[in-house]
Amino acid sequence: MTEKHRPARDFEHVEAWVFDLDNTLYPADCNLFAQIDRRMGEFIANSFGIPLHEAQRLREAYYYEHGTTLAGLVRLHGVPPDDFLDYVHDIDLSAVAPCPQLVAALGALPGRKFIFTNGSRKHAEAVAERLGVTGQFADICDIHALGYLHPKPMREAYQRFVSAHDVMPRKAAMFDDLPHNLETAHAMGMTTVLVHGLTEHPEHRAMTGWTELPAHIHHRTEALPSFLAAIGAALAADRAELSPVPPAQAQFCLT
């Protein structure tokens, strides 16, 4: 696969670092989404009194027709969002290990950092706690804030996010494991980074056939912490190079 290795100065303009949560802030091989998927099916099966295989079919249909399973359940059946979210996010997070390298890399980036997820704030907080990155984020924009019916990749989701947090898209970088979520980010002028991970998600499976990155994906990484650390180090080196000469030395130079 041809990768685009652009210099880290592609990120010099970035003031807001925006991260998807699941399979982005933690590696896809933690496989949390398999647990969430199973619980979504169980929730539908229990709520509607239908067999699990039928519930999974419905879940998939709602995901593709409405952007998320929840959007379909709310729009078509008036399901209380918190009932669904509390059930599906009641999972075992022990596969998510503390990540001091991610903590340090986030801390070294200048500007505000956000989590922007189609999941719930409660789930995002629990995962952030496991990773050890809780204090690194200015805020979490979750599916409650998106009004349930307007998840990523809908443009309305991104518009809600940028207006709520006064983020200028041209000065933002968006990190996500799903290529379609980066299409809208790119269209709005954000710098985009695909955090590559393979799961059973059809979009992940499709990526195995890529021979080059689609135009809307500017960067790609398989290891978010080291990718961010490299950007932070390059930005710090650039700043040091550009920093003014200390006053004492400046005086000496003028004499």
Ligand SMILES: [Mg+2]
């Ligand atoms: Mg994700």
